Amino acid sequence: MKGLIDFIKAFNYKDLLTGLWVTLKEFFSKNVTEQYPKERPELYPRFRGRLTLLKDEEGEDLCVCCMACVKACPTGVISITADKKEGRKTRFPAKYDFNMDRCIFCEMCVESCNFGAIGLNQEFELAQYDRKDFKFDKEKLYIPTPKVEYKK
Amino acid sequence: MDYTMANIVIPSVKILIVFGVVLLTVLFLTYAERKVIAFMQVRLGPMRVGPWGLLQPIADGIKLFLKEDIMPTKADKLVFFLAPTLSIVPALLSFLVVPFGSETTFFGLLKEPTKMVISDLNIGILYILAISSIGIYGIMLGGWSSNSKYPLLGGLRSAAQMVSYEVPLGLSLVGPVLMANSLSMNEIVEAQKGMWFFIPQILAFLTYIACAVAETNRAPYDMPEAETELVAGFHTEYSGMKFAFFFLAEYANMIVVSAIAVIMFLGGWLPPFAFMASWGIPPVIWFSLKVGFALFCFLWIRATYPRYRYDQLMQIGWKFFIPVALINIFITALILVLKG
Secondary structure, eight states: OOOHHHHHTOOHHHHHHHHHHHHHHHHHHOOOOTTTTSSOOOOOTTTTOOOEOOTTTSSSSSSOOOOOOHHSSSSSSEEEEEEETOOSSSSSEEEEEGGGOOOOOOOHHHOOSOOOOOOEEEOOOOOOSSGGGEOOOOOHSSSOOOOOOOOO | OOOHHHIIIIIHHHHHHHHHHHHHHHHHHHHHHHHHHHTTTTTTOOOOOSSSGTTHHHHHHHHHHHHHOOTTTSOOHHHHHHHHHHHHHHHHHHGOOOOOSEOOOOOSSSSSSSSSOOOOTHHHHHHHHHHHHHHHHHHHHHHTTSSSHHHHHHHHHHHHHHHHHHHHHHHHHHHHHHTOOOOOOHHHHHHSSSOOHHHHHHHHHHHHHHHHHHHOOOOTTTTTHHHHHHHHHHGOOOOOHHHHHHHHHHHHHHHHEEEEEEHSOOOOOOOOSGGGGGGGOOOOHHHHHHHHHHHHHHHHHHHHOOOOOOOHHHHHHHIIHHHHHHHHHHHHHHHHHOOO
């Protein structure tokens, strides 16, 4: 008789019922799946996307070419050519080249900037079909990354 | 009602309806399985084919139908070809005696009501046990004729498992048969008017559920398939439509054992309480709801429990389920005799 009781206990019926309860609870709980191309993920404001150049209200570059970002960048992907023009006290970037190839999205450049002239945007679909598309010049840095749709 | 009508037309129509409904249910049971398990794992499951992935089983069917049919060179050609048929035909034949409801006039098409069962055999439950045993041959022969080690192991395991679990399965059905004093499915259901048999026969009911899961090769007793150790067990070498037949047979068997559980223990097409009979819900709906719930339990169990070890499986079968089923028969018989 004791053997029989031990044998029935060996079934761990309490554990079996607990297992069923857990799966039933999860059955009615909300799914965590995100239908990615249809549903976009909700990004936090601190998300570190692609580098962008910012402008002030008059459409002038905020950048004064202090080269802090160039020095701060651990992978050296930013290069700036400074220039002067009339009606502007500070220098302005004639060329601002950004090479996303080697960018590690560390946000060091943005933190080093004293003028709030650059920022990382919310873009995360940064894959490209060609390596040359990773090279951003000044004009391309203002706008969102252009998407190339390839057809079969 | 003349002879042709009663003996040819009505049975043929019934067969067509049952065949169509069963195959559709089997198709969408695969969908339901993926969906239920996905929800239990906090996923979404198939979503891309059709709204909510509803056309997924049809897409799967088309894919399997168009696939190349590969036959291993060293396989026993005839047996290899025969095995899937041997496993699906008994599964579908079992529906011959399953009563889906009490009586119907096919929405007033017939003058006299006819029974909602293709053939009301007076040995219905015996017939199902006999037929479903044949299904094992399909799996065994499929595993044997593939001439490959994993299918062979799967086939051997399934033979041992099914022979062991056939015994407590049959024994657990003796209790309700004793109480109903009949082997006919219709009469067993009618006998449950007062109380469903799963209350007095709770031991038999639990034994039946456990053995039914083992009998249909479902998790946690899916020894013959055991993806993690035997690749896919007996159907490793099968592809295309032959594989689909094995797959359909497994799901059809699930529906058969659920239907038997509902008929023998859960009052068949009867409503849960006597006063609900006046609500005007057709018996067939009650029956479908109960079978649907039983099928959900199958999927629920699969999503919850890991696989048993092989020796544990055999130990439980012979040392626990068979004695329990025998004790249940003894108690039931004793009480029935004392009551006179």
